Amino acid sequence: MTSPDSRGDREKVVSKLPAWLRQELKVRAVQHGIDMQDAVDAGISAWRGLGSNLAAIDTSGAESFATFLPAEQWTGFKADCKSRGVSLIQGLAQSVRLWLDSNPAPAVKRPAIVRRIIVCNQKGGVGKTAITAGAGEALAEDPAALVPVRVSKHFAALLDEDDTTDPLALEDLPGLGQRVLLVDFDPQGHLTKQLGHEPLPMDGDSLTNHMAGDGKGDLSDLIVTIDDDRFADRLHLLPACADAFLLDVRLASVRAREAALERALAAVEADYDVILIDCPPSLGLSMDAATYYGRRRPDEAPGNSGTLIVVQAEDSSADAYGLLTSQIEDMRDDLALDVDYLGLVVNHYDARRGYIATSSLQSWMDIKDPRVVGVIGDLKEQKEAVRAKRPLLAYAPRCEQSVALRALAREISK
Structure with missing residues (x-):
């Protein structure tokens, strides 16, 4: 589901995501100082560029998840999911997982002197x-x-x-x-x-x-x-x-x-x-x-x-x-x-x-x-x-x- 967004060329996208994966995404985005929507956008772009599907993610109990993406990104993503034979929910979960794996949590900063x-x-x-x-x-x-x-x-x-x-x-x-x-x-x-x-x-x-x-x-x-x-x-x-x-x-x-x-x-x-x-x-x-x-x-x-x-x-x-x-x-x-x-x-x-x-x-x-x-x-x-x-x-x-x-x-x- 999509709806227009007043922020430039992005549109609101509503899908589903497991709560545990959404929480990990939320924390990691804050750790890297970026918006969740930009992290999802980057993950989808990386997923679409892959030559094959990733391992399936357990999406049981997935809950409603909304974000904002460029209109052409979501349209292309839906087409890729269909051609690869995966659901939108599974494709989104794999995209988020791909971004998380590519952007590990930054190390805690330790002082040189206690x-x-x-x-x-x-x-x-x-x-x-x-x-x-x-x-x-x-x-x-x-x-x-x-x-x-x-x-x-x-x-x-x-x-x-x-x-x-x-x-x-x-x-x-x-x-x-x-x-x-x-x-x-x-x-x-x-x-x-x-x-x-x-x-x-x-x-x-x-x-x-x-x-x-x-x-x-x-x-x-x-x-x-x-x-x-x-x-x-x-x-x-x-x-x-x-x-x-x-x-x-x-x-x-x-x-x-x-x-x-x-x-x-x-x-x-x-x-x-x-x-x-x-x-x-x-x-x-x-x-x-x-x-x-x-x-x-x-x-x-x-x-x-x-x-x-x-x-x-x-x-x-x-x-x-x-x-x-x-x-x-x-x-x-x-x-x-x-x-x-x-x-x-x-x-x-x-x-x-x-x-x-x-x-x-x-x-x-x-x-x-x-x-x-x-x-x-x-x-x-x-x-x-x-x-x-x-x-x-x-x-x-x-x-x-x-x-x-x-x-x-x-x-x-x-």
């Missing part, structure tokens, strides 16, 4: 743990599946009443497929518990022991997998241990203590593309070690690693932000480090709170360096996921927080 993202703010309760977990989950999602993403530029529309941009606009994009390690660097262990695991026992091994030079085994033995099909084996967690409450005391006697975290994690870096550190609300030696770990290494591109500062749209976050950035700047100056700011994340935002929230958000937006790279709403799904001890992006993959966290992951991966 990315180290330090999620921090010395103020407690701003949601560092939720941002660490959510960004890590978004980085690790299946690259062979499409997920809804809020286009990052749209959060600016939250402040502009004259902006015609739809702040809720979504785009389906492939998952990023990164190998991610989440490090619970906070002795309170919120990240560990939220993801359904228990903190490490005090009388066993821990990250603290390895940082203090007293590791009892391989650090990799402490790492656990976050089990969910969305992440396969790409999302891992290094659980917290309550002995981290004593970390600053133990680091006081360690040689080159600012490099202690780097020395501890060096043994596992080769297994990951991204390591996110969920920092404690502290300005002590542990924060120095985290900042040093996120510094720009020799031959590392600017913005590959650095600090991601989580704030809220209220006044006390501004005071905490000033204290944190002062400490980072002191580290930069004292040790001659290049420490990049990956940006600010305004968390728990709710415009219904009125002037305090909106004016505070505007103040964060006005900073420019570091710039705001994400605005995450204060919604119920995050609290529900914490109660269920499940990753948010697995618990509610299409909720507003999830789509915003995917945009954040892409923004800091540019």
Whole structure:
């Protein structure tokens, strides 16, 4: 069945295609940055140029499928199907399969140097743990599946009443497929518990022991997998241990203590593309070690690693932000480090709170360096996921927080 199309010389074509083949086509077209109709057009052209038929495809249960093709393409395709003795549905399925086989999924882009993202703010309760977990989950999602993403530029529309941009606009994009390690660097262990695991026992091994030079085994033995099909084996967690409450005391006697975290994690870096550190609300030696770990290494591109500062749209976050950035700047100056700011994340935002929230958000937006790279709403799904001890992006993959966290992951991966 065909019908006229206003877009040039194309016409709407309605046939049938198995749902599994249509989904694979949809994902692959997005991966290659082209329209599905162009992929089908290319597949049909290649199929028509073959000297013989391909192996038959199981088209049982095929469902209605519509696309737009040049008028002469569809007419010629129908004639070729008839001369080759195959149905239109079978010919279309073979054409799509031919295009898929000729255009394999692009390889996941891996950083030359493991990315180290330090999620921090010395103020407690701003949601560092939720941002660490959510960004890590978004980085690790299946690259062979499409997920809804809020286009990052749209959060600016939250402040502009004259902006015609739809702040809720979504785009389906492939998952990023990164190998991610989440490090619970906070002795309170919120990240560990939220993801359904228990903190490490005090009388066993821990990250603290390895940082203090007293590791009892391989650090990799402490790492656990976050089990969910969305992440396969790409999302891992290094659980917290309550002995981290004593970390600053133990680091006081360690040689080159600012490099202690780097020395501890060096043994596992080769297994990951991204390591996110969920920092404690502290300005002590542990924060120095985290900042040093996120510094720009020799031959590392600017913005590959650095600090991601989580704030809220209220006044006390501004005071905490000033204290944190002062400490980072002191580290930069004292040790001659290049420490990049990956940006600010305004968390728990709710415009219904009125002037305090909106004016505070505007103040964060006005900073420019570091710039705001994400605005995450204060919604119920995050609290529900914490109660269920499940990753948010697995618990509610299409909720507003999830789509915003995917945009954040892409923004800091540019």
